[in-house]
């Protein structure tokens with residue numbers, strides 16, 4: 574069992590096998606973002622349950638019900654055990670589904686949230702592999718012009734969510750600003766959602782993860798936003814960011830929690 578304390582000192586006791594996403598800074602900010610909105614008595618759907626940490630956090634907040642989906646069937650028993658171990662409440666359900674595809678037709682929600690992978694390269698899910706981090710979906714199946722920014726999954730999620738949101742319902746996603754805030758605004762605008770930044774933070778980029786796909790995207794004429802300082806004042810090209818990473822220097826980018834409401 575792993576012990577996980579969120580920034581608010583909330584305690585979670587979690588089973589986290591290798592093939593399940595380990596809660597990290599994104600998760601922390603996702604939890605903090607949810608705390609910015611009123612979830613009391615709300616029916617909530619989460620896209621991408623992972624360890625179930627958001628489920629536990631929400632169930633401790635007097636929501637009416639929680640439904641969580643994940644594309645990886647191996648994750649659901651883990652999430653289920655983690656939820657049972659951290660809360661007595663029973664107003665939750667889990668479902669194996671690619672986004673909202675398998676959700677019963679009659680289900681609707683006040684809030685649909687997600688900390689979904691934002692990965693530009695094609696990397697098809699292989700649930701037999703021990704380490705499936707990042708190998709979640711084939712972005713080309715969505716044929717979205719936002720695939721280049723790793724946002725094809727979110728593009729589809731916005732389309733599907735609109736059909737399941739109640740009046741005054743909204744979506745809440747945590748998104749990286751590595752391609753700039755304007756791209757995120759463009760995505761929400763395309764799908765006719767209002768765009769509201771609930772939280773903005775600065776995250777260090779993992780030194781283990783290559784920035785080659787960003788270098789390529791930059792060479793193809795896209796704007797990329799990396800910084801060499803923790804205040805994000807000194808912006809550098811993706812190429813320079815990658816050289817810094819290789820030399821073991823720190824690189825930073827911005828993270829956003831965005832709320833969107835269908836117009």
Ligand SMILES: C[S@@+](CC[C@H](N)C(=O)[O-])C[C@H]1O[C@@H](n2cnc3c(N)ncnc32)[C@H](O)[C@@H]1O
Nearest residue numbers: 594596600621622623643644645671672688709
């Ligand atoms: C970055 S993890 C986040 C997990 C957890 N919510 C957290 O914050 O720690 C993303 C999760 O989304 C799931 N996922 C990826 N693509 C998905 C899809 N198309 N439909 C549903 N879940 C998906 C992954 O299996 C993974 O568990």
